Amino acid sequence: xxxxxxxxxxxxxxxxxxxxxxxxxxxxxxxxxxxxxxxxxxxxxxxxxxxxxxxxxxxxxxxxxxxxxxxxxxxxxxxxxxxxxxxxxxxxxxxxxxxxxxxxxxxxxxxxxxxxxxxxxxxxxxxxxxxxxxxxxxxxxxxxxxxxxxxxxxxxxxxxxxxxxxxxxxxxxxxxxxxxxxxxxxxxxxxxxxxxxxxxxxxxxxxxxxxxxxxxxxxxxxxxxxxxxxxxxxxxxxxxxxxxxxxxxxxxxxxxxxxxxxxxxxxxxxxxxxxxxxxxxxxxxxxxxxxxxxxxxxxxxxxxxxxxxxxxxxxxxxxxxxxxxxxxxxxxxxxxxxxxxxxxxxxxxxxxxxxxxxxxxxxxxxxxxxxxxxxxxxxxxxxxxxxxxxxxxxxxxxxxxxxxxxxxxxxxxxxxxxxxxxxxxxxxxxxxxxxxxxxxxxxxxxxxxxxxxxxxxxxxxxxxxxxxxxxxxxxxxxxxxxxxx
Amino acid sequence: xxxxxxxxxxxxxxxxxxxxxxxxxxxxxxxxxxxxxxxxxxxxxxxxxxxxxxxxxxxxxxxxxxxxxxxxxxxxxxxxxxxxxxxxxxxxxxxxxxxxxxxxxxxxxxxxxxxxxxxxxxxxxxxxxxxxxxxxxxxxxxxxxxxxxxxxxxxxxxxxxxxxxxxxxxxxxxxxxxxxxxxxxxxxxxxxxxxxxxxxxxxxxxxxxxxxxxxxxxxxxxxxxxxxxxxxxxxxxxxxxxxxxxxxxxxxxxxxxxxxxxxxxxxxxxxxxxxxxxxxxxxxxxxxxxxxxxxxxxxxxxxxxxxxxxxxxxxxxxxxxxxxxxxxxxxxxxxxxxxxxxxxxxxxxxxxxxxxxxxxxxxxxxxxxxxxxxxxxxxxxxxxxxxxxxxxxxxxxxxxxxxxxxxxxxxxxxxxxxxxxxxxxxxxxxxxxxxxxxxxxxxxxxxxxxxxxxxxxxxxxxxxxxxxxxxxxxxxxxxxxxxxx
Numbered sequence: 016x017x018x019x020x021x022x023x024x025x026x027x028x029x030x031x032x033x034x035x036x037x038x039x040x041x042x043x044x045x046x047x048x049x050x051x052x053x054x055x056x057x058x059x060x061x062x063x064x065x066x067x068x069x070x071x072x073x074x075x076x077x078x079x080x081x082x083x084x085x086x087x088x089x090x091x092x093x094x095x096x097x098x099x100x101x102x103x104x105x106x107x108x109x110x111x112x113x114x115x116x117x118x119x120x121x122x123x124x125x126x127x128x129x130x131x132x133x134x135x136x137x138x139x140x141x142x143x144x145x146x147x148x149x150x151x152x153x154x155x156x157x158x159x160x161x162x163x164x165x166x167x168x169x170x171x172x173x174x175x176x177x178x179x180x181x182x183x184x185x186x187x188x189x190x191x192x193x194x195x196x197x198x199x200x201x202x203x204x205x206x207x208x209x210x211x212x213x214x215x216x217x218x219x220x221x222x223x224x225x226x227x228x229x230x231x232x233x234x235x236x237x238x239x240x241x242x243x244x245x246x247x248x249x250x251x252x253x254x255x256x257x258x259x260x261x262x263x264x265x266x267x268x269x270x271x272x273x274x275x276x277x278x279x280x281x282x283x284x285x286x287x288x289x290x291x292x293x294x295x296x297x298x299x300x301x302x303x304x305x306x307x308x309x310x311x312x313x314x315x316x317x318x319x320x321x322x323x324x325x326x327x328x329x330x331x332x333x334x335x336x337x338x339x340x341x342x343x344x345x346x347x348x349x350x351x352x353x354x355x356x357x358x359x360x361x362x363x364x365x366x367x368x369x370x371x372x373x374x375x376x377x378x379x380x381x382x383x384x385x386x387x388x389x390x391x392x393x394x395x396x397x398x399x400x401x402x403x404x405x406x407x408x409x410x411x412x413x414x415x416x417x418x419x420x421x422x423x424x425x426x427x428x429x430x431x432x433x434x435x436x437x438x439x440x441x442x443x444x445x446x447x448x449x450x451x452x453x454x455x456x457x458x459x460x461x462x463x464x465x466x467x468x469x470x471x472x473x474x475x476x477x478x479x480x481x482x483x484x485x486x487x488x489x490x491x492x493x494x495x496x497x498x499x500x
Numbered sequence: 501x502x503x504x505x506x507x508x509x510x511x512x513x514x515x516x517x518x519x520x521x522x523x524x525x526x527x528x529x530x531x532x533x534x535x536x537x538x539x540x541x542x543x544x545x546x547x548x549x550x551x552x553x554x555x556x557x558x559x560x561x562x563x564x565x566x567x568x569x570x571x572x573x574x575x576x577x578x579x580x581x582x583x584x585x586x587x588x589x590x591x592x593x594x595x596x597x598x599x600x601x602x603x604x605x606x607x608x609x610x611x612x613x614x615x616x617x618x619x620x621x622x623x624x625x626x627x628x629x630x631x632x633x634x635x636x637x638x639x640x641x642x643x644x645x646x647x648x649x650x651x652x653x654x655x656x657x658x659x660x661x662x663x664x665x666x667x668x669x670x671x672x673x674x675x676x677x678x679x680x681x682x683x684x685x686x687x688x689x690x691x692x693x694x695x696x697x698x699x700x701x702x703x704x705x706x707x708x709x710x711x712x713x714x715x716x717x718x719x720x721x722x723x724x725x726x727x728x729x730x731x732x733x734x735x736x737x738x739x740x741x742x743x744x745x746x747x748x749x750x751x752x753x754x755x756x757x758x759x760x761x762x763x764x765x766x767x768x769x770x771x772x773x774x775x776x777x778x779x780x781x782x783x784x785x786x787x788x789x790x791x792x793x794x795x796x797x798x799x800x801x802x803x804x805x806x807x808x809x810x811x812x813x814x815x816x817x818x819x820x821x822x823x824x825x826x827x828x829x830x831x832x833x834x835x836x837x838x839x840x841x842x843x844x845x846x847x848x849x850x851x852x853x854x855x856x857x858x859x860x861x862x863x864x865x866x867x868x869x870x871x872x873x874x875x876x877x878x879x880x881x882x883x884x885x886x887x888x889x890x891x892x893x894x895x896x897x898x899x900x901x902x903x904x905x906x907x908x909x910x911x912x913x914x915x916x917x918x919x920x921x922x923x924x925x926x927x928x929x930x931x932x933x934x935x936x937x938x939x940x941x942x943x944x945x946x947x948x949x950x951x952x953x954x955x956x957x958x959x960x961x962x963x964x965x966x967x968x969x970x971x972x973x974x975x976x977x978x979x980x981x982x983x984x985x
Contacts, residue, residue: 036639071615092513098939111970112973113972113973114971115941115968115971115973118938118939118941118942119939119973120937120938120939120940121921122921123922129891130936133749133750134748134749134750135749135752135892135924135937136936137937153756158589176635178938194674196751196850197748197751197847197848197849197850197891198693198751198754198755198757198848198849199692200847200848200849200850201691201848202687202689202825202844203687203688204687206684206686207684208683226941250881262619263619264618264619265618265619265681265839266618266681266682266683266709269683270683272683291874303646311628320687351904357841358843358847358888358889359687359844359847360687362682362843362844363682363683363684363685363686363687364682364683365681365685371931372701380916385972385973385974386911386977387970387976388972388974388981389967389970389971389972389973389974389975390971391972391973391974391977395919395921397917399921401887405618406614406618406682425874426664427910427914428978429976429978429981430919430974431865431916431919432919433832433919434880434884434916434919435920436606436607436608436884437608439620445552451615451620451621452620452621452622453602453603453605454605455605456581456603457603465761482874483600484597485874485965486599486600486874486875487598487870487872487873487875487876487914488597488598488600488604488870488874488875488876489870489873489874489876490874491872491873491874491914493873493982493983494915494982495874495981495982496914496980496982497981498978498979
């Protein structure tokens, strides 16, 4: 049985049970693979039932990307999770990770499907995934596709949550293609960012399906803050840069494939780029998340298509999408994360990647994850998949944090997620530093002059003078690299 | 006219001149693109003639990879080179770069063809390339293919040096394929590491050929030191790790595609892996350089094939190759660097990458390039192309430098070329730390216990205890991160 146009949520002879029954099938020390990406499309009822059972567990939980509070707060706070991959996005999980009570590894999310498939991260016991419909050997994902196709293939047992709060028509967004395995891996046969090469459903071995649970609990999605004055200034500088870049970069002669990072700044940039002048070029999106700002761009007719792995919308954004699903389903496509974030595809489509960072250094290295080099916020996520492989990699961030008390432009970042080799352009509310073709000394001068807050420029220049006394291609003064003000 | 089996070095009506005549065609402030990779296959006569002309020049020189003394010593020391990409490998160039008299940008060499093709690094004026034969619209590269196909296409003018010291039969190694351009870039149609998808020659627009120069000056190739006791111990640990890995990693069930980094340690590891037990698997090589050690492996019948962009052999290795060229030409293939180092192909072939580093930190970040974070040695080269995209990324290095006085395992590297997300395994003469599936704290314990020199383990542990007082996912004590002993 396969789903043509899916009209029923439960098709065939299924092991339907309640959440408690399904939760009881998960061993106390299991490695659990979950759906979910961008805080949507993750399982809710089974994790909550596991939390309520309050057993002495030592789980390893591998999610697609960000999942909601049911997993990373309610279940986590029972002490049930010992180990966590590849990304977390709640205060509870962050605190547990930074305390060391949860062993966490943040990973490039584009590589997680392979790591799980080949047993390089953890040996899977059970996959728990949300769907809008399920049959005996297929399921239709809900608001994110994430790593679900790989996880369902890797886990010997499968539990499916069918969520009636998610429209059945979400099937129309999905394009599920499973890359083959090395060393005879075929190229992903996607020839355009908006192409379709797969099915709207995820197939599975029917013998692995051990439980189907019904729920109607909605996602607990992101909440985006309103754009700040700095966000708007960054968006203006970014639009100016892009308007210039498209005229001189031959790859952008006919179309521009943008990507924006997850979060409020990325969301604001998506939304505020309506003034972007790309001439008569086609403007598209090839990224990992579709956020509210992209709906704004699409609604204004500026966006021809968007490819991602998650509809990472706010509650209001979900309402807009669900209310006009017919229209959006022709413009948007959701793919597995190892396709949406594929290094090869990011390269082939010549993506212009715009990601944020906690801080950048004057030479172009970026810290996306660790405050003071130690305390993690979320994880590297997909930022490396895009930054490393893009045609043009832009980092966009405010020049300061904490109401101006802390500079985000520093001499040396205390944690590096993206190196100088992968960062092309830095944008802050003060301006744009295009680092391409520059030596480190030249990059430092450009970043200080164009991106740093004017109040810290003298201290940065003093650092560079001090560092220069010791010489070197990329001069540093290690005694004051972290103590420069 | 095209070369079938090439029997003549000069075919057709060619603008033959002497080196001085060709050098006079290069503007004093030109951007010059040169052939060469792994210190072989670079132009020699024209750069020497330019050096001897002793004009007041301000050149930008973009090479394929490492080139020899004719460019990076003789020409450079006349002060003619203002700007240099993407890699350098001579003492003179290193000194000039560290003094700041040459503005240098080290780049992922796998991305340089694109950067030059799309004008993102510098606007090309002239390509100067070495060949073993040339026709009116084609040339056959010599000991390296490097970036030559892209450079010849990007530069409005072309100067070819035909080198009679290089055997005409080198044509048999070459497989020249030019990737198409984004956003409609096709996947590279190479379905196996030893496949062939191109031609033995590089085509060019005949109107661009402005000079052909004859020379018989040999390459000034690498000199490899003999393996040290530490090299041999590292090779044994690496062989043990690989023998275990092939039995549990499903991607390695039938064949193993290795890559080794450039240099004496990589060369030693290639040569000393004859004891490697991979069962009845096919052992192949998909890397950027073929060094002497790989000849040893091939001579012993352990290696089925090798794909690279350069025959980066010592003088003795070149002699061995040239003397038995018929045999080696069936096992080895040379490709353009954007194919040999293609992130997509490294992924598709499931490459096990083994690269070295100056130092690693306890969490798995690596510094491949900058001593004390400031003084560059060579450049990132291809290490990132492989480390970032490999199935398994190994960093192999001695635990100490300077006769044991300096630990190469440190709390925090002062320059990051490869992040914790991309480094899977660290090998020193003391043992193997497999970092996969571990949290940063667990990684630190493994690296200290298995890889650090015993004499520094107490100091590293004291650092980690100190860092742990401040907490965090990846604890650091920034006050003593660079001052920990």
